[in-house]
Amino acid sequence: MEKIKQLIQMMEHPEEYSNDQWREILKDKDCREYYQLISETDNAINDKPLSDKDVNRAQKDFESKYYPSTPHLLLLKKIAAIFIGLILISCIAIAAVSIVKHHQQTPPTHKGIVNHKIKDSVKTVVMKTDSVKRKSDTAGEKRFVNVSLENILQQIAVYYHVKVSFTDGKATKIRLFFNWNQNNTLSQVVEQLNNFEEFHITLSNNTLTVK
Amino acid sequence: MVQKEIIEQLFRRCYRPMIHLARILLHDDKESEDVVSDVFLELMNKDIVPESDTALAFLMTSVRNRCLNIIRNQNIQQRILHLYLLDDKLDEHEAEEKEERIHQIRLVIDKKLSDDNRRILLEHYQEHLTYHEIAFREGISEVAVYKHLKKSLDTIKELVKR
Numbered sequence: 001m002e003k004i005k006q007l008i009q010m011m012e013h014p015e016e017y018s019n020d021q022w023r024e025i026l027k028d029k030d031c032r033e034y035y036q037l038i039s040e041t042d043n044a045i046n047d048k049p050l051s052d053k054d055v056n057r058a059q060k061d062f063e064s065k066y067y068p069s070t071p072h073l074l075l076l077k078k079i080a081a082i083f084i085g086l087i088l089i090s091c092i093a094i095a096a097v098s099i100v101k102h103h104q105q106t107p108p109t110h111k112g113i114v115n116h117k118i119k120d121s122v123k124t125v126v127m128k129t130d131s132v133k134r135k136s137d138t139a140g141e142k143r144f145v146n147v148s149l150e151n152i153l154q155q156i157a158v159y160y161h162v163k164v165s166f167t168d169g170k171a172t173k174i175r176l177f178f179n180w181n182q183n184n185t186l187s188q189v190v191e192q193l194n195n196f197e198e199f200h201i202t203l204s205n206n207t208l209t210v211k
Numbered sequence: 212m213v214q215k216e217i218i219e220q221l222f223r224r225c226y227r228p229m230i231h232l233a234r235i236l237l238h239d240d241k242e243s244e245d246v247v248s249d250v251f252l253e254l255m256n257k258d259i260v261p262e263s264d265t266a267l268a269f270l271m272t273s274v275r276n277r278c279l280n281i282i283r284n285q286n287i288q289q290r291i292l293h294l295y296l297l298d299d300k301l302d303e304h305e306a307e308e309k310e311e312r313i314h315q316i317r318l319v320i321d322k323k324l325s326d327d328n329r330r331i332l333l334e335h336y337q338e339h340l341t342y343h344e345i346a347f348r349e350g351i352s353e354v355a356v357y358k359h360l361k362k363s364l365d366t367i368k369e370l371v372k373r
Contacts, residue, residue: 005361010291014292019287022287035291036300040312041316041320043313043316044317044320045320045337046238050227055222055223055227058230066252067215
């Protein structure tokens with residue numbers, strides 16, 4: 001019985017005893033049987049039946065670990081990836097356009113500006129540097145941003161089927177911010193343009209003359 | 212490679228007894244799950260599957276052999292630590308015989324032990340509390356804990372036929 005007591009005590013901390021010590025105690029047949037009894041008692045206490053949920057979970061774990069996605073799912077994933085890719089590219093393009101627009105709309109405040117006058121809702125800006133012409137955002141309206149008067153009048157003349165004549169060479173170089181409402185008559189457009197102080201436009205015999 | 216549907220069918224039918232056998236031999240849930248997964252993985256990569264009526268026996272044998280290999284690769288100290296089988300019990304029939312004895316032990320624990328003995332036995336083998344922790348919880352000495360455990364094991368030994 002002393003050996004059984006010793007076995008039970010040793011089993012409290014098996015790692016504290018060497019392989020030789022374990023072999024020695026387990027030479028005894030009663031000790032081996034008692035060890036087996038303890039092992040099986042542990043089985044009896046801890047072995048619990050599995051529920052259906054446990055089996056399903058194990059099966060899903062196994063399948064997700066060892067089975068690749070089915071071709072059908074793979075195709076859907078590819079389509080989803082392409083779709084997401086297109087959306088991303090679209091977002092980037094929209095963002096890029098917005099940034100450029102925002103940049104163009106920012107009033108030029110650098111040292112290239114030599115004259116900046118506001119009369120009613122129309123601005124005149126004379127710049128040494130070239131800039132960009134931007135089309136209007138709304139139908140029937142065209143917005144010129146920092147575009148030369150020559151360029152603007154040429155487009156207006158084509159639209160209204162008239163000619164353009166410059167008697168003042170300097171006036172052709174004036175650059176403007178101007179919203180051209182294409183629904184207006186040519187006379188109305190000329191009137192709006194004449195709000196600028198730097199030049200004067202007249203309309204006669206189907207010709208726009210800039211003085 | 213064996214079709215997925217066949218593996219699914221076998222998994223549903225055989226997983227329970229397979230995991231039960233692995234747990235009896237390895238005393239460890241996670242390691243048992245790994246063994247059973249490995250058996251299914253091996254089956255999945257085969258070209259043919261055992262017939263339906265022999266599939267369970269085939270899978271159980273695979274689980275048992277894998278478990279016994281794990282046990283054989285451990286030294287005696289590690290085996291005691293995991294409550295593994297000893298060398299003289301490492302044969303293929305031992306697992307089946309254990310099954311019946313474990314059932315009887317469960318009955319003795321449920322029906323023949325006193326409440327105090329059963330509670331302390333569960334505290335030690337189910338909750339894995341030390342003698343010291345059980346003594347503190349129960350308000351008794353460590354020697355008293357030992358005596359309760361010894362009494363339970365002796366009762367089981369006496370009542371369970373070998």
